[in-house]
Amino acid sequence: MVEGVTGGAAVVDSLVANGVRHVFGIPGTHNLEIYRYLPASGIRHIVTRHEQGAGYAADGYARVTGGAGVLITTSGPGITNAITALATSYADSVPTLAISPGPPRGMVGKDVGWLHELKNQQGALDAVCDRSIRVESADELPEVIADIFAGFTSRRPRPVHLEVPVDVLEGSWVRRPAIAAGLTEPDAVDVAAIAAAFAQAQRPLIIAGGGARGAAAEIRALAASGVPVLTTVNGKGIVDENDPVALGASIRLPAAHRVITEADLVVAVGTELGDSDLWGGIAQAAKVIRIDVDPGQQDKNLRADLGIVGDAQQALQFTTKRFDTTHVAEWQKAIRADADRDAGPWAAIQQSLAAALPGDTVIAGDSSQVTYYGTVHHWPFTTANRLLYPTGYATLGYGLPAAIGAKVAQPERPVIGLFGDGAAMFTIQELVTATELRLPLPIVVVNNGGYAEIREQMVDRGIVPQAVDLYQPDLPAMARAIGAYGVEAESAAVLGELASAALTADRPTLIQLTIDGSAA
Structure with missing residues (x-):
């Protein structure tokens, strides 16, 4: 006998299959079918006092776990209340999934005074997220949600909005096995070219952004060879800031900008080097390697002489010579003086x-x-x-x-x-x-x-x-x-x-x- 369930079960089953243990949000008239299946799922729901708070909580959850943060809102004001939080996740490349109901099928853009009706809810969310996806049947949900979670690990991790029409959430669904995201092997990268650049350098510098956390061990190994490491704020702590070659997270300071121009090789890992990082622009460095999963980052704000699109952990798996570090103390002293001001x-x-x-x-x-x-x-x-x-x-x-x-x-x-x-x-x-x-x-x-x-x-x-x-x-x-x-x-x-x-x-x-x- 087939268990009689609604489309809400397809959402919850798919979250469970993809390892979700907590969700943040607020119940509302149009998302109640999701809440029908949460108690038996093992997923703990955290009710916040505002959907923006749910979005920020999901973002903080994702940053400390390295996985996805999930928030659930109702339609209209519920999901639009979360937009600022989702824009925050987008700007800092944080994997969050926002799930909300949407207008019933055939009702989008009709302007008929439907409760919580928005001119174009999906369009509003698509403008601040990596993408907004609307399904048209509950049968799509397992595959769509699995693809979202796969994308969090294989592409630049940014927030995704999933819109499920109210009539899909509330309609009957024949339960079937949920789908878990598959693992994607990263494409091979040109490690030899990076190693050759280090072999020729005398004063190399690594700039580690938030996207470099997966390669923290490799960056620390290079630091042990005498390669100074400067981080963005989102990369803070990738290397111990008491390390003899650590330059801290002070990349915005003028002294740090000078360090970048004085290095003969700058390797920027997992960072866009934006105005929010630098508090202004920087001059072009002598030689620049950019390593990033996002191909659009290779020439953004600092032109790459060698652009590596792919997994930073794989790209930095090589050994190099021991570098002279006598100049690093002067770099550290200048940066510290700027910070103290x-x-x-x-x-x-x-x-x-x-x-x-x-x-x-x-x-x-x-x-x-x-x-x-x-x-x-x-x-x-x-x-x-x-x-x-x-x-x-x-x-x-x-x-x-x-x-x-x-x-x-x-x-x-x-x-x-x-x-x-x-x-x-x-x-x-x-x-x-x-x-x-x-x-x-x-x-x-x-x-x-x-x-x-x-x-x-x-x-x-x-x-x-x-x-x-x-x-x-x-x-x-x-x-x-x-x-x-x-x-x-x-x-x-x-x-x-x-x-x-x-x-x-x-x-x-x-x-x-x-x-x-x-x-x-």
Whole structure:
């Protein structure tokens, strides 16, 4: 006897077949058939307080696991609420899958006042995701979902939106075996040409981006041969930043730009070298090798003399000579001097936290000064650390839900949120989610009274500061009202002690440090 199920079962069965253990989202009128099958599937559903929070949580989940993060929304406002989070995943090449209902078959673009009707929902999502796919029958779902997961490992990993018509979700479906994504062998790359370039070089430099994480062991082996490694923010921690040839994640600094031009061979791995990485352009280096799974990256922002399209791990599997490193100390000194000029109050915050927290702590930052002036430059990462930061899209509100996603993914690992008050207020409602889940999350909010960076830019341009000095609620009291813990830090020096204690609490702890925004 065939079990009577609906199209919602085809979605859930396919997620299970592809190893999904958690999904983030909010139920709504049009996606309820998915929720019918979640309880028996073994997939844990995390309900957030806003779909944008679900998207950021899925993004943080994906970054720490290396797999896909999945979010489920309803149609119309549900999925459009998640668009900023999906655009963030797109900018930073993070594999997230957003599943939403869509108009019934034959109803797209009819403008008949259907509940949650959008002029072109699929088009809106296709504009911010790698692609938006609409199925027309439940029988398509197993193969389509398997292909999406296969694409996350064989192509540049970017978010995908799957739209399932409401009548497909709610219609009957004859259950059949789900399909798991197959493994795709990477194409062979010209390793000999890369090795030959290293053999001829005297001052090589590796620039490691977020796409280089799969080749971390190979990059560390080259570092052991004396090859200096400079990372983007998304590549931070690929090499231990206390390594004698590590140049940190300070690629935006003028001194790092000079290093790139002084090297006689620059090997850029898994990075687009965009404005969000460099905070401006860089001059063409002497010789450039670009290694990336995306062929469109070979000449983007820095022209490649040799472009390698393929798997970075395979491309860097060679041994090379031992390089002279006497010049590296001068490179490090110049970069450190640049970073210290931006240190402000940020360095002391990082030093306090880094000294007190475990070496494998995940730091969920935000587009906040405490992250891009602070954590990036003044928290020396081991290879076990991880920074979650919305580099490319530079969104506000990422840090708190991303921390939740990371903690759900790896509950035994220490996770901390660290961001400014302006960023916190975009998604502060997700503190309710963290409290409901009883997550032992330290959430450190550095309160400088509003949008201090934008205030500084207004002053620099001769504009009277406006809309940047914000009314400040009592954030620790707000946290306590929610049911979390809330404390005020008297100084940066005690942050580490407070955050360390919060790692073993029975719920999240919001720790506020108030600083003078005019001096930040």
